[in-house]
Amino acid sequence: MNFKAALYKRLEKYARIDTQSDENSQTFPSTKKQLVLLKLLAAELKAIGAKRVKLDKYGYVTAEIPATVKGKKPVVGFLAHVDTSPAASGLGVKPQVHKAWKGGDIVISRKHGLVLNTKNCPELAGCRGEDIVTASGDTLLGADDKAGLAIIMTVAEYLLKHKEIPHGALRIGFTPDEEVGQGVKFFDVKAFGADVAYTVDGDVAGAVEEENFNADGVKIAVEGKSVHPGTAKNAMANAARIAADIVAGWPEHLLPETTENREGFIMFTDISGGTEKAEVSGIAREHDLKKLKAMERQLEAIVAAKRLKYPLARIDLTFKEQYRNMKEVIVKRPEIMGKLMAAVKQAGLTPHVKPVRGGTDGARLSFMGLPTPNVFTGGYNYHGRYEWVSLDGMNKSAEVLINLAREWTK
Ligand SMILES: [Zn+2]
Structure with a gap:
């Protein structure tokens, strides 16, 4: 499966919209501009034929992809956040693709002398031959987490067109303010109606996260x-x-x-x-x-x-x-990570379980009753001008979500 063109088209469109959140704001979402992207996502979900598309008063966008199989199956949720980190500018993001990277220097900006290579980012080493996307030197890229949005939207469109792929009901959730630690504060877990969910938020291909501080x-x-x-x-x-x-x-x-x-x-x-x-x-x-x-x-x-x-x-x-480590909640239902590991392996990758050195929206959701580990997007170096994402990694992430949807019918 190759979704790279569709994934890039979406990533580029979303990255160009400034959605920086603000930790000093008293409102929710913390910045109004996040609603621009949330509204766009709701409109796109309607356009591709998703059901029960809703943008609520807090700005949360939710939707459903109806089941293609009969019988009661667990409802699986996929979540991503629209905001970008207050740590670096997200205004005027100009994404650029470095096609089929050969292993040398990736020049982000000649003017600013910003170069990305395996010396300053060893995580890049696994991406030889892949298409690498960066910003242009003045801003972060915002692949955290617009890569996640692009992956979920692309998978949703594909599954809505290919009803022969077996899966139960899927729920989609797009949220603001993850970067300022408030992302799911008002999220209505009950109305969302999922039995289990996965955030699609960050890290290199193969990485999955079930644990935070x-x-x-x-x-x-x-x-x-x-x-x-x-x-x-x-x-x-x-x-x-x-x-x-x-x-x-x-x-x-x-x-x-x-x-x-x-x-x-x-x-x-x-x-x-x-x-x-x-x-x-x-x-x-x-x-x-x-x-x-x-x-x-x-x-x-x-x-x-x-x-x-x-x-x-x-x-x-x-x-x-x-906050507490979500592993405590997730280990109680071993199939949550079991199915994720199987889905990653089916995409031809070796799963790599990494402990998050921070908190996540998934941690908060897990303690709100919705166990939510994280799936990679194929990106790295978040919150700064060296941020990058591999289109091939994003493609693998999309494959993993499709495999995962299928796994939950077994
Ligand atoms: Zn993120």
Whole structure:
């Protein structure tokens, strides 16, 4: 199956629409411009003959591809997000195709001196001979997640035309604001009506994700004692310095900049204060909940030692649950990953299960009652000007979704 031309046509069209989300916005969706693409997608779904196409008051687009087989089969959902990251401009995106990449430098922009190769992106090495799409040097590409949108739309169109392919009812969902962590906040899981879903969002061909971080917020509040520095001996507790002492006491090998894959960390994101008062905020991240709690106890021990060292100060340490690892939900129904692995293998790829070093919409949905692992799109280097996606990888992703729809009738 070769969908590359159709996939590129859609990717290009969607990428040219600026849909950057905004983490400081109080509205939902966080930016109005996301609705431009959401409306377009709803219109396209109607045009290809999808059923029950709906754009709700939050901007969620949902639709159905009716079953082609009789009998009760699990309803499978496919989801992708329309917004692009606030980390890089998404205005005036000009996609370009580097056809049949031979393995040398891919010039994104001569003007900006932006070059992509296997040295600065080893993940590219698996894509020799493939058509690679990048932006043109001034913006991100937005394949995260417009590649996902293009893949789902192309698969939907194909399945609606080829009713001989056996599948149960399929649901499609397009959502805003994934990049600012709010993507499925108002998503009506019950109305969506799927028994299981897959996000089609990111990573190189073959990658599938069933696991994300367990995440807690960290807060350290220090109350000091201010005294004239001239008479401060044994009388002052300098809150700002105590806060810095605690932060410096955290081991170097448990930081985001020194960890990868399955290694957890605590990152101190913010320090503010003075002599009287200081506050440190941070995030704790670990795939294994037991290890997360152990790391938190380690920070508690550091703080306890500082309380002894600074008896004139008051130091409070608190943790707040942010999100949990979706694997906990997904492992309860082994067929969810089992069918995905089979679908990836049928597309001629070796599945590669990767732990997500972050949160995902799928994680939130999983805890809302809809188990939702992630399927690759064939892209990489998200949220910046080096972003790329392989059209061949996108094509494989489309094949995987078709295989997956068939797998769920078995
Ligand atoms: Zn994404």
